[in-house]
Amino acid sequence: MSDKRIIPIVMPKWGLSMAEGKLASWLMKDGDKVKVGDQILEVETDKIAGAVEASEAGTLRRRIGQEDTIYPIKTLIGVLADDDVPDADIEAFVGAYVVPAAEEGEEEAGPRYEFIDTGTGRLRYTKRGSSDNAVILIHGFGGDLDNWLFNADALAEGATVYTLDLPGHGQSTKTVADPTVGGLAKAVTGFMDAVKVDKAHLVGHSLGGAVAMEIARTAKGRVKSLTLICSAGLGPDINMGYIDGFIGASSRRDLKPALENLFADSSLVSRQMVDDLLKYKRLDGVGDALTALKNGVFPNGKQAAVLADALKSSGVPTLVIWGAEDKIVPAAHAKAAAGAKVEIIDGAGHMVQMEQAGKVNGLIKALAGG
Amino acid sequence: MARKISMRQAINEALDQEMTRDPTVIVMGEDIVGGMGGEGEKDAWGGALGVTKGLYAKHGDRLMDTPLSESAYIGAAVGAAACGMRPVAELMFIDFMGVCFDEIFNQAAKFRYMFGGKAQTPVVIRTMVGGGFRAAAQHSQMLTPLFTHIPGLKVVCPSNAYDAKGLLIQSIRDNDPVIFCEHKNLYGIESDVPQESYAIPFGEANVVREGKHVTIVTYGMMVHRAMDAAAQLAKDKVECEVIDLRTLSPIDWDTVLDSVENTGRLVCVDEAHPRCSIASDVSAKVSQEAFKSLKSAIQMVTAPHTPVPFSSALEDIYLPSAEKIAAAARKTMAN
Numbered sequence: 001m002s003d004k005r006i007i008p009i010v011m012p013k014w015g016l017s018m019a020e021g022k023l024a025s026w027l028m029k030d031g032d033k034v035k036v037g038d039q040i041l042e043v044e045t046d047k048i049a050g051a052v053e054a055s056e057a058g059t060l061r062r063r064i065g066q067e068d069t070i071y072p073i074k075t076l077i078g079v080l081a082d083d084d085v086p087d088a089d090i091e092a093f094v095g096a097y098v099v100p101a102a103e104e105g106e107e108e109a110g111p112r113y114e115f116i117d118t119g120t121g122r123l124r125y126t127k128r129g130s131s132d133n134a135v136i137l138i139h140g141f142g143g144d145l146d147n148w149l150f151n152a153d154a155l156a157e158g159a160t161v162y163t164l165d166l167p168g169h170g171q172s173t174k175t176v177a178d179p180t181v182g183g184l185a186k187a188v189t190g191f192m193d194a195v196k197v198d199k200a201h202l203v204g205h206s207l208g209g210a211v212a213m214e215i216a217r218t219a220k221g222r223v224k225s226l227t228l229i230c231s232a233g234l235g236p237d238i239n240m241g242y243i244d245g246f247i248g249a250s251s252r253r254d255l256k257p258a259l260e261n262l263f264a265d266s267s268l269v270s271r272q273m274v275d276d277l278l279k280y281k282r283l284d285g286v287g288d289a290l291t292a293l294k295n296g297v298f299p300n301g302k303q304a305a306v307l308a309d310a311l312k313s314s315g316v317p318t319l320v321i322w323g324a325e326d327k328i329v330p331a332a333h334a335k336a337a338a339g340a341k342v343e344i345i346d347g348a349g350h351m352v353q354m355e356q357a358g359k360v361n362g363l364i365k366a367l368a369g370g
Numbered sequence: 371m372a373r374k375i376s377m378r379q380a381i382n383e384a385l386d387q388e389m390t391r392d393p394t395v396i397v398m399g400e401d402i403v404g405g406m407g408g409e410g411e412k413d414a415w416g417g418a419l420g421v422t423k424g425l426y427a428k429h430g431d432r433l434m435d436t437p438l439s440e441s442a443y444i445g446a447a448v449g450a451a452a453c454g455m456r457p458v459a460e461l462m463f464i465d466f467m468g469v470c471f472d473e474i475f476n477q478a479a480k481f482r483y484m485f486g487g488k489a490q491t492p493v494v495i496r497t498m499v500g501g502g503f504r505a506a507a508q509h510s511q512m513l514t515p516l517f518t519h520i521p522g523l524k525v526v527c528p529s530n531a532y533d534a535k536g537l538l539i540q541s542i543r544d545n546d547p548v549i550f551c552e553h554k555n556l557y558g559i560e561s562d563v564p565q566e567s568y569a570i571p572f573g574e575a576n577v578v579r580e581g582k583h584v585t586i587v588t589y590g591m592m593v594h595r596a597m598d599a600a601a602q603l604a605k606d607k608v609e610c611e612v613i614d615l616r617t618l619s620p621i622d623w624d625t626v627l628d629s630v631e632n633t634g635r636l637v638c639v640d641e642a643h644p645r646c647s648i649a650s651d652v653s654a655k656v657s658q659e660a661f662k663s664l665k666s667a668i669q670m671v672t673a674p675h676t677p678v679p680f681s682s683a684l685e686d687i688y689l690p691s692a693e694k695i696a697a698a699a700r701k702t703m704a705n
Contacts, residue, residue: 171372174566251574253624271580282536282568 005085006093007056009040009078011071014050015149020072021045023065032060034080037358041065041078046272050150053358059083061090074099113171118194120187121173125164127195129156134197135368137163138188140206140232141293142246144170144280147205150357151364158369159201164191166208168293174285179296181207181233181305185214192222201368203227205353206329207297209234210305217310225317227364228337230326230350232297233307235333240301242328247290252278264325264349308336319367321345321360323352341367372564378421378557380531381496384538385422385458387567389429392456395542397422398434398443399460399496418462419498419557444470444495448478448547451493456542464497464513464551478547479522490545494538499527500553500591500641501678501689510678510685512590512641515648517549518619524572525619527551529593531561533616536570543569553591573620577629581609584699585629587652588639589615596639598692603699610699618648626652627660634665635702639695644672669698 011021024042034040039051040060058080065077076097079090115124126145135155139147145163155161165172167187168179177183188211192200201224204212209231216223232238245258256274260266280286297304311318318340322331328350334342343363348355375383389395403426404414416423426433436443440461447459461467467474474495481489501510517525524546528534534552541548578593579600586596593614600610611629615621630636636656640649649670656668671690679685 171564250571252577253628271577275576279532279564279568282570283564284567284569 005058005082006090007058007080008076008093008097009052009080011065011073011075011077012043012052013073014045015047015146018045018047018073020070022070023067023077024049025067026063027051028060030060030063034058034060037362039358046270047276048149048270048273048354049268050354050357054080056080061085062094064094072099115171116191116194118187118190120167120177120183120190121175123164123167123173123187123191123194124171125162125191125195126152127160127162128152129158129160131158131160133159133369134200135159135161135364136188136192136197136200136202137161138202138204138208138211139163139166139169140204140208141243141297142169142277142290143205143208146170147351148353151353151361154357154361155364155368158365162195162197162200164188166211168286168289170280174283174289176289176292179289179292181210181214181297181307182218183296184211185218188212189215189219189222198222199224201225201227203229203364203368204231205229206350207232210297210303210307213307213311214305216314216316217307220314220316223314223316225319225367226311227319227321227367228340229321229353229360230323230329230331231320231333232303232329233305234320234336235308235330236302236306237330237333238298238301238303239328240298243294243298247287247294250278250281255281261327262350264323264347264355268351268355308338311340312338317367319343319363321352321363323348323350323355325349326352372562374560375531375563376558376560377528377531377534377552378419380535380563381421381538381552382423382425383563384535384542384567386425386428388456388539388542389425389432391567392542394454395456395458396432396434396450397425397429397458397460398436398447400436400438400462402460403433403435417460419554421552421557422460440466441470441473445473445477447493447495448473448491451478451491451547452481452489456492456494458494458496458542461495461497463509464499465508465511467497467513467516474517474523474547474549475520479520482546483522491547492542492545494541494548494550496538496550496552498554499551500555501673501685502555502591504680504682504685505554506680507677512673514551514589514618515642515646515651518621518648518651519646522546523619524548524617525551526572526617527553527590528616529553529556529590529614530559531563533570533576533614535563536568537572537616539567540569540572544572551590555591559594570616572617573622574616575622575625576614576616577611577625578614579610579612581611581633583609583633584635584637584702585611585613585626585633586637586639586695586699587613587615587626589618589648590641592639592641592690595690595692596695599695599699602692602696608699608703615648621651623655623659626656630656630660631663634663635699636664636668637695637698637702638668638670639690640670640672641689642672643675644670645675647672666702666704669701671695671698
């Protein structure tokens, strides 16, 4: 059957609330050869803009979706196939395409937010995939589990992927009893106990990277590998202007310029992204939690926990990824990770896992088998 | 965690959480419990439209049914606020405020100023506003501009459940008198509202839709009609930026002016009468501060300078509609 080699390109679903997206532009044209990981088109949602990447190789045979047009998720917007598939088969595929319905018990296809009580309080998390190989994604200061919007699904193809909100963040408890890297590390190992994961690949972004390194230092037996993305914990420097600006901003006008520091392309900071973060920052207790963390993690404007030596002596396989244009933690800190594989990615800032998701996902998969 | 609840539930939750957090918060008004002589929860009316229902069972006598005398109990609430309590008084319809203007305009709004900053009056007056409820001329008015005119008062008018909860919590925590205007046609609309407490700062408008061609500034129920108009206009490639003021005193001029500087066109939408309204106020400010940015004359879409009609056919024509807002936006695009 020739239709085995016809691969639909559909409107993706990024995050739990996405119902539709705008096809902003095609980055390739009909007849172009596509390799796995190539960016085929750009999509904008009310939360974020991003590129849709090829999950399989082939030739872009049909661009069905129109630019500047909004489509519901899973709508067929393009077709990838081998060159020897006849046009007639492609026509038939397009004509017969039916948007897959949500599976039984599955709301709008995708994982749900779940909550679990741990020693450090109630934490929100998501779980994707079902494999013995666990990957845990740990966000940074002021972030939440949606920082992994473009990563979690891709990594879940070969692993069970957990994302969580650290204490003081997202929809987890706003009480941070021990606002240090050590305290957050205990929160994550407590989470691993609660979801019955003994050992996992840890992927940490920014402050989450320092947390992952601390777990490797104190509980090496629970860490299969470390992926440190624009990570704290490798040197003393931190952009305190950003940290103070993020904590202090109570309006859209103040928060937006602070958030623009996170990306190489500041236009990625959407109205909805600012709005969602303001909603988080307005919750009772968040201001206190962030201030306590700032004082615990960055006292006197420097990172308190520099763990590069401990990282080396732990012997845990380590991958370091950095956005070349990171304005929060300098990419030069990557040099401190002796013995690690280091990848500096151009055209990306601190949120490299969002700005260059395909490359980051590929690197993590190679290490963690996701 | 967030879940969808109605504006009615969001207001109830804000009162409940603030009463739990702060023992000085008390709630008073006509029929807010069960009517005089009622037997608590089982008889509770929870106010004319059930907003405070269930609170008496949790907080008991910190909710007080008052006699049908607005001047007496609003005066009592203002006095209690001056003495250290945080009263939330429900004055059923804003249309009835006239009988207690002295307590509001001359007492509550003046204490901080006249006592050299040594007195504060953290009172909230919750009240229903607006038309479309077939409630006739004495129960349907949008009298927000009367209160924005008075220095010393803060005036809030949320358009959705999320804002209602955060703005009411801020109103209760605020140390000045706040007129909290609840549009009676919005009680049923639902939005995502966190279970946790949160406060939305005053003077912070919400940009509910971004666009580069026309700015529409409004508040309350008109936000929804402006969004409908913006959706209609988007089909013709006219992109509207819709600003929900959320608080009318203080008002977020920066967000309005920034937007008009980008779009060069402004439509002010107000459910109030046209003269000395929020719409005319915003028009005047933009003319003064951003005149050079304007590419066409500012348009206003308001109710007419007449009482709200009782006839449902007339009331529908009376209120600004999405069609009228869209027409006004097109007019700004014509030149």
